[in-house]
Amino acid sequence: MDPNAPKACELKVNPDGSAQEVEDIGTAEAAPLPTSAADLTQDERDFLLARHGTLELDPMPTGRADDPYNWLQRKKVINILLVSFHTFMTTFNAGAIMPAFSRIAADVGVTVPDASYLTSIxxxxxxxxxxxxxxxxxxxxxRPVFLASLVMSGVFNVGCALSTSYAMLIIFRLLVAFFIAPASAIGSGVVAETFFVRERPAYIGMWTVMVTLGVPIGSLIFGPVAYVASWQVVFWCLAGVNAVQTVLYFFWGPETLFMRETELATATMTTTSSAPAPAPVAAVSASTFRRKYLDFKRINPAPMVRGDFIRPARLASRMTVLLPALSYSVIFLTGSILVTLEIPQLLEEKFGINTAQLGLQYIPVVVGSLMGEQLGGFVSSRWMAFRSRGMGPGRPAPPPVRLWMYYPGALLTVAGCIIFLARAEFSTGYEVWPVVGSGIASVGNQLVTTVMMTFAVECNQDVAASVGVFVNLLRQTIGFVGPFWFPYMFDGVGVALSSVVITAIIVVFSILPAIGAQVVGNKRFS
Incomplete structure (x- = not known):
């Protein structure tokens, strides 16, 4: 445990369930968290064996049925599906109005680039x-954070639908973004709180691909809606989706934050008193159901301090977080934001396509993102398994081995951006090559996303939730800057030659940091 960390951290549970020192909270001294099956009672071992089919579990859960690691698999999957869809809606909201930029601009009296700020802000x-x-x-x-997020997002999407000026739209879009954001950042913590290490790459991949898919699917679906109806209808639909999400999450989204130290301390105190000890492997009772679904109260007894609000930013001092986050953020800027945000501005007027047809140009981005996720999740897991066989019995391949899968992703992103920008300038009539380029870039972007996020979480399991927040902060900050300088770049060097600038940026700010992350990781795990 970091001796320099503030005391408020000492009671916070590690998302992966690993042991920490725990301060006395005035009830009982916390029992040590189990690190192996030998730390459990026979009843607890029997329960875990019946539930999971093995005692080779990492991290080792407690022997309690309400421990999220011990939930039935279908309960875990339903929960992460809800969280992943919530994550999807963060960028889905941003991308839904992109095909309607020209209509919004005409209705509120601004230019199309000004209308694009409704997404970039x-x-x-x-x-x-x-x-x-x-x-x-x-x-x-x-749970309460996600529910509040969904309710307020729906309210402010209604505000967007009723807006009559550009200023009103900007304000309500900012509020929607503020309230819809939680799942896109702390989803990695939810994965780490419910799934074992061997399962995490697949579910982190599912969570991250939703960030990428939101923009193109939003544009694909709502391009025709905005063409047939109006851009206001888009916001009414978004509010309706938020309402449905709220209902689904209320009934099928249990709390995943499980204070293992506090729960075991309470069990220890009860055991040493005259009262009978609670059965550690008892089924979830009605009181547990009420606590998980109906009670909205403080779970972590540690007081919040001002440092908690900037703690994720302090992860910049960890090279196994900063370097992969920077590398991924630059790929996201070029392989996702550039090729999706610029489709309306580069292709709509040049090709003379309408709002509905513009939405169809995002199909290759969706297909490419799904292909990239398969490469990043399935193939990289097979790669790790292959390398593990050469490490000896019981020795998994270290996380830096996964980074070899980054380089094909970076090269695909470069190739896709070159095709997209070159054909967007030199095409004399409508052709499919610009969006083929955006699809290739999307394959590379999603491959890099899954590989880099998994690497960062594997190297920093003690702060998995904060890793997601830090990566999200850096990715979105870099992504915010891009839409403001893209037009100046196109005007200065031309659309096609901008691909040279983009390639240089990827090499310097993505490929070199990835090499650095691999070097740092190899030193750490050697």
Whole structure:
């Protein structure tokens, strides 16, 4: 444990369930968390064996049925699906109006580039706001934060639908972005709180691909809606989706923040008193159901301090977080934001396509992102398993081995951006090559996303939730800057030659940091 960390951290549970020193909270001295099956009673071992089919579990859960690691698999999967869809809606909200930029601009009296700020300003807020949401989620739990997020997002989407001026739209879009943001940042913590290490790459991949898919699917679906109806209908639909999400999460989204130290301390105190000890492997009771679904109160007894709100930013001192986050953020800027945000501005007028047809140009981005996720999750897991066989019995391949899968992703992103920008300038009539380029870039972007996020979480399991917040902050901040300088770059060097600038940026600020992350990781795990 870091001796320099503030005391408030000492009671915070590690998302992966690993042991920490715990301060006396005035009830009982916390029992040590189990690190192996030998630390459990026979009843607890029998329960875990019946539930999981093995005692080779990492991290080792407690012997309690209400421990999220011990939930039934379908309960875990339903919960992460809800959280992942919540994450999807963060960027879905941002991308839904992109095909309607020209209509919005005409209705509120601004230019199309000005209308695009309704999306780009959300990018920055989506990065900053989790600094507030993470401490609240660590103290009061994930569930109340997610529910408040969904309710307020729906309310402010209604405000967007009723807006009559550009200023009103900007204000309500900022508020929507602020409230919809939590799942995109602390989703990594939810994965680490419910799934074992061997399962995490697949579910982290599912969570991260939703960030990428939101923009193109939002544009694909609502391009025709905005063409047939109006851009106001888009916001009414978004509010309706938020309402449905709220109902689903209320009934099927249990709390995943489980204070193992506090729970075991309470069990220890009860055991040493005259009262009978609670059965450690008892089924979830009605009181537990009420606590998980109906009670909204403080879970973590540690007081919140001002440092909690900037603690994720301090992860910049960890090279196994900063370097992969920077590398991934630059790929996200070029392989996702550039090729999606610029489709309306580069292709709509040049090709003379309408709002509905513009939405169809995002199909390759969706297909490419799904392909990239398969490469980043399935193939990289097979790669790690292959390398593990050469490490000897019981020795998994270290996290830096996974980074070899980054380089194909970076090269695909470069190739896709070159095709997209070159054909966007030199095409004389409508052709499919610009969006083929955006699809190739999307494959590379998602491959890099899954690999880098998994590497950062594997190297920093003690702060998995904060890793997601930090990566989100850096990604969204860099992504916010891009839309403001893209037009100047196109005007200065031309659209096609901008691909040279983009390639140089990827080499310097993505490939070199990835090499650095691999070097640092190899030293750490050697």
């Amino acid at each position: 959300q990018i920055l807020v989506l990065g900053i706001s989790p600094l507030l949401w993470r401490p609240l989620g660590d103290t009061y739990g994930r």
